[in-house]
Amino acid sequence: MAINLANNNSLANITALPSSVSGGAMTLLATQTASGSATISFTSGIDDTYDSYVFKFINIHPATNNSSFQFQGSTNSGSSYGVTITSSFFQTYHAEDNSAAALAYNTSNDLAQSTSFQIIADTTGNGSDESASGYLHLFNPSSTTFVKHFISVDNHYYNGTYSINDFSAGYFNTTSAVDSIQFKFNSGNIDSGVIKLYGVS
Amino acid sequence: MALVKYNNNSISAVTATGLASGALTHIKTLTASSSGTLSFVHGSDGVVLDSTYPIYKFEFINIHPATANTIFQFQTSTNGGSSYGVTYTNTVFLAYHKENGSGSGLNYEAGRDQAQSTAFANLCAEVARSGEADQACSGFLELYNPSSTTFVKHCISRFIKDAATTDMFDQYQAGYMNTTTAINAVRFQMSSGNIDAGKIKLYGIKDS
Numbered sequence: 001m002a003i004n005l006a007n008n009n010s011l012a013n014i015t016a017l018p019s020s021v022s023g024g025a026m027t028l029l030a031t032q033t034a035s036g037s038a039t040i041s042f043t044s045g046i047d048d049t050y051d052s053y054v055f056k057f058i059n060i061h062p063a064t065n066n067s068s069f070q071f072q073g074s075t076n077s078g079s080s081y082g083v084t085i086t087s088s089f090f091q092t093y094h095a096e097d098n099s100a101a102a103l104a105y106n107t108s109n110d111l112a113q114s115t116s117f118q119i120i121a122d123t124t125g126n127g128s129d130e131s132a133s134g135y136l137h138l139f140n141p142s143s144t145t146f147v148k149h150f151i152s153v154d155n156h157y158y159n160g161t162y163s164i165n166d167f168s169a170g171y172f173n174t175t176s177a178v179d180s181i182q183f184k185f186n187s188g189n190i191d192s193g194v195i196k197l198y199g200v201s
Numbered sequence: 202m203a204l205v206k207y208n209n210n211s212i213s214a215v216t217a218t219g220l221a222s223g224a225l226t227h228i229k230t231l232t233a234s235s236s237g238t239l240s241f242v243h244g245s246d247g248v249v250l251d252s253t254y255p256i257y258k259f260e261f262i263n264i265h266p267a268t269a270n271t272i273f274q275f276q277t278s279t280n281g282g283s284s285y286g287v288t289y290t291n292t293v294f295l296a297y298h299k300e301n302g303s304g305s306g307l308n309y310e311a312g313r314d315q316a317q318s319t320a321f322a323n324l325c326a327e328v329a330r331s332g333e334a335d336q337a338c339s340g341f342l343e344l345y346n347p348s349s350t351t352f353v354k355h356c357i358s359r360f361i362k363d364a365a366t367t368d369m370f371d372q373y374q375a376g377y378m379n380t381t382t383a384i385n386a387v388r389f390q391m392s393s394g395n396i397d398a399g400k401i402k403l404y405g406i407k408d409s
Contacts, residue, residue, distance in 0.1 A: 025223065025227040051260075086300045088297060105305060105306050110305055112302030139361075140262050149339040149340075151340070170371075200402075201227055
């Protein structure tokens with residue numbers, strides 16, 4: 001395969017740059033686009049190549065109104081998702097008409113040694129302009145020494161009236177490597193949206 | 202120097218391109234091994250901590266203390282690491298939850314903040330409180346415009362620490378180093394004992 005020098009002096013058909021050229025510390029590993037998807041799973045690329053991994057979810061739109069976007073991990077390449085999680089969850093919200101605003105811990109969305117899915121965006125509306133966006137940061141998922149920490153932040157549009165900012169953090173309470181992550185809503189499909197997986201070097 | 206193309210279609214003899222390379226640039230990784238402190242000093246051992254980047258981000262991976270139930274903390278220096286003790290005012294709050302579900306909440310932590318203090322600041326409290334081998338903390342700290350000689354220096358952090366029989370924390374901290382002198386070094390330590398294991402990675406975040 002030849003190197004193609006285009007008129008704009010760009011290069012094509014290059015598969016790798018020398019180590020002396022930095023490609024940036026965040027490497028895009030995978031992108032998945034929802035289209036009436038029951039689940040979106042990342043079953044490859046999560047290993048010891050990077051010390052941490054970041055999922056960015058963009059305009060995740062539920063098919064079912066006021067459903068909660070959530071995730072779980074797998075230690076068996078995605079054969080099952082149900083690693084024990086302990087987590088905390090708090091949120092801020094503000095109504096468009098300024099009638100309500102608060103910061104509060106939400107006991108409905110945390111987990112205590114549970115194998116349930118962890119909510120990262122609760123009560124997301126399915127109006128045509130409603131969705132959830134944010135990130136999930138997973139630290140050292142391949143460790144066989146430590147439990148696996150995660151941190152997430154989301155903002156979503158609820159019921160055509162509220163901006164809600166969710167903060168969850170916790171850990172997969174296992175010393176087995178976590179090698180897959182699955183996302184879904186607690187009810188109905190992921191109508192649309194994009195989830196990107198990055199490795200942080 | 203000629204461009205060299207390998208059979209696998211990689212290329213060498215290129216030291217720079219005009220291509221965008223991503224806004225997050227890795228600068229330095231320090232790995233703890235029973236370390237009393239871990240310090241990032243501008244100009245030392247490949248560390249850049251000056252006006253090259255407007256924002257610097259430290260990422261912490263599985264910081265494990267040698268001593269149970271200690272605080273992971275930081276301070277900064279304006280003299281290349283000769284001393285660490287810049288006046289700092291900050292706020293601290295955290296969400297907590299127990300593995301047995303018996304308690305949870307969101308609180309301002311008046312006992313963990315500081316006001317015009319030169320002490321090391323609390324990034325994550327009660328790390329490995331019950332001393333298990335699988336306990337640690339992870340998170341990040343962002344330092345804004347440390348080289349400014351006009352403004353104070355803002356710092357924002359968030360940490361997660363696990364706990365077996367006590368509370369897990371999702372701890373936030375934000376404040377400012379109250380100086381208009383450039384900050385050129387940052388030090389991390391436990392409040393007692395060594396950092397047994399863990400990684401600290403320094404990144405620069407480009408603004409263009």
